[in-house]
Amino acid sequence: MTEKEFMEEDYRKRMEEHHRKMEIRREKRRQQRNFHIFLGILIPALLILTFVGLRFALPYMEEHNLLSFGKKTGPSWEKEVEPLSSGSDITINQGPEESTEEPLSEKEEALQAAELCAKQYDYDKAIETLQALDSTGDSSISDKIAEYEAEKEKLVPADMDQITHIFFHILITDTDRALKDTRQGRQYNSVMTTIPEFKEIIKEMYERGYVMVHMHDIAEMQEQADGTKKMVKKQILLPEGKKPFVMSEDDVNYYIYMQGSGFADKMVLDEDGKPKLQYTDKDGNVSVGDYDIVPILDEFVEEHPDFAYHGHKAILAFTGYNGVLGYRTDETFDPNSSALDPKNKANPNIEEDKATVKKITQVLKDDGYEFASHSWGHINFTNRSLEDIKRDTDRWKRNVEPLLPDSCDILLYPFGADIGDWHPYKKGGENGKYDLLEEAGFRYFCNVDSTQIWMQYGDQFLRQGRRNIDGYRLYESYSGKADRVSDLFDVKKVFDTRRPTPISWED
Numbered sequence: 001m002t003e004k005e006f007m008e009e010d011y012r013k014r015m016e017e018h019h020r021k022m023e024i025r026r027e028k029r030r031q032q033r034n035f036h037i038f039l040g041i042l043i044p045a046l047l048i049l050t051f052v053g054l055r056f057a058l059p060y061m062e063e064h065n066l067l068s069f070g071k072k073t074g075p076s077w078e079k080e081v082e083p084l085s086s087g088s089d090i091t092i093n094q095g096p097e098e099s100t101e102e103p104l105s106e107k108e109e110a111l112q113a114a115e116l117c118a119k120q121y122d123y124d125k126a127i128e129t130l131q132a133l134d135s136t137g138d139s140s141i142s143d144k145i146a147e148y149e150a151e152k153e154k155l156v157p158a159d160m161d162q163i164t165h166i167f168f169h170i171l172i173t174d175t176d177r178a179l180k181d182t183r184q185g186r187q188y189n190s191v192m193t194t195i196p197e198f199k200e201i202i203k204e205m206y207e208r209g210y211v212m213v214h215m216h217d218i219a220e221m222q223e224q225a226d227g228t229k230k231m232v233k234k235q236i237l238l239p240e241g242k243k244p245f246v247m248s249e250d251d252v253n254y255y256i257y258m259q260g261s262g263f264a265d266k267m268v269l270d271e272d273g274k275p276k277l278q279y280t281d282k283d284g285n286v287s288v289g290d291y292d293i294v295p296i297l298d299e300f301v302e303e304h305p306d307f308a309y310h311g312h313k314a315i316l317a318f319t320g321y322n323g324v325l326g327y328r329t330d331e332t333f334d335p336n337s338s339a340l341d342p343k344n345k346a347n348p349n350i351e352e353d354k355a356t357v358k359k360i361t362q363v364l365k366d367d368g369y370e371f372a373s374h375s376w377g378h379i380n381f382t383n384r385s386l387e388d389i390k391r392d393t394d395r396w397k398r399n400v401e402p403l404l405p406d407s408c409d410i411l412l413y414p415f416g417a418d419i420g421d422w423h424p425y426k427k428g429g430e431n432g433k434y435d436l437l438e439e440a441g442f443r444y445f446c447n448v449d450s451t452q453i454w455m456q457y458g459d460q461f462l463r464q465g466r467r468n469i470d471g472y473r474l475y476e477s478y479s480g481k482a483d484r485v486s487d488l489f490d491v492k493k494v495f496d497t498r499r500p501t502p503i504s505w506e507d
């Protein structure tokens with residue numbers, strides 16, 4: 001091999017080697033590229049799978065109490081939310097498994113029931129309950145009946161033209177969050193009442209001889225000899241010195257805009273089937289307890305049964321636009337309805353929620369509450385046209401009334417804005433608004449009036465003025481500006497001094 005040949009051969013070999021290395025590098029790059037494409041598909045796919053998995057697993061885990069975010073703390077009178085399923089390792093002490101108490105006999109049960117009726121001035125029912133027993137020759141029963149008859153004799157008729165009516169909104173649980181120095185906070189400060197205030201008010205009123213009655217105890221529609229129906233004034237019998245009054249609570253809807261502002265979230269039934277409130281504190285801990293009027297009043301009446309005439313408690317008034325009792329039951333939240341409002345978050349559990357609300361309103365009725373319309377859209381009946389009122393009333397009757405145990409005949413005007421002035425309503429009057437409301441079944445109408453008592457009996461209706469017992473009214477009296485509450489309670493004992501002052505009217 002010549003030197004030249006040798007160099008050519010060497011060059012050829014080096015070129016081959018170079019090409020071989022280039023080919024390996026190309027192959028490596030091809031493999032890398034394929035790997036990246038593979039990763040590019042795999043990673044998003046894994047992310048999607050994880051997301052979908054969690055989406056379904058998290059609610060399941062939450063529901064089965066497999067997650068525990070944050071420790072639940074709170075005052076000892078709060079009851080914690082109970083886990084919903086057996087998947088939890090929390091055990092709740094429900095007392096001894098076997099009751100050592102003997103079940104009550106029929107007689108003992110009747111005696112207890114009769115005693116409660118008697119304490120609530122329903123002597124007729126007390127006597128009826130005992131007479132229903134087969135007690136021939138049982139002198140303890142006949143003695144008791146005689147005792148109730150004698151007690152009943154001592155009752156005197158209340159003045160049916162002197163019945164005051166007070167009202168509240170839902171109560172403030174957390175004053176720090178509710179009463180901020182914002183327009184909303186100042187508004188809450190003027191139109192709301194705090195829990196300690198409410199507790200002191202009912203205590204004071206009880207001590208002064210006030211007894212809660214229903215509007216249906218004052219007057220009711222009765223059939224006349226000619227077959228027509230007429231509103232007839234009734235008689236309330238109480239011991240000397242006792243005074244009937246009506247209490248109502250407006251907007252028991254637990255509105256969306258109020259969530260997180262220191263008020264209850266919604267009404268629920270606890271493990272004993274009693275109406276309580278679910279509440280979320282500032283740290284996000286959820287508990288069930290006495291965070292509004294219903295359970296506070298229930299407990300008070302349990303201790304003082306004679307505060308509730310025949311067991312009758314407050315009127316609860318509902319609007320419709322945010323659903324009822326904290327459940328988004330309105331058609332404007334219904335994902336399957338053409339009425340769904342795009343501004344609302346659709347409620348996929350709407351049917352379940354409606355069933356829950358129906359169950360709760362039945363419990364409330366049995367517990368002594370009655371219900372009122374506060375209009376669907378919290379409208380002003382004075383200013384709105386007849387057409388507006390008709391549309392609103394239809395919506396209320398379509399969305400709220402079916403959730404109540406019975407049809408509703410009480411209307412508590414939002415803002416107290418009545419369809420008319422002090423003149424009695426008459427057919428064809430009030431620009432047709434009265435006929436419309438009568439046609440819709442309303443017979444009890446309440447405006448807002450700061451005087452102690454305003455009542456008007458008509459042929460087909462009963463009207464009452466209601467007194468707002470709220471921050472504004474309490475401060476007005478507390479600061480000595482005007483006293484419109486001293487017939488009910490001593491404001492010095494009631495006023496919650498945690499309130500920022502002065503309190504001006506904000507609505």
Ligand SMILES: [Zn+2]
Nearest residue numbers: 250251414415
């Ligand atoms: Zn209202």
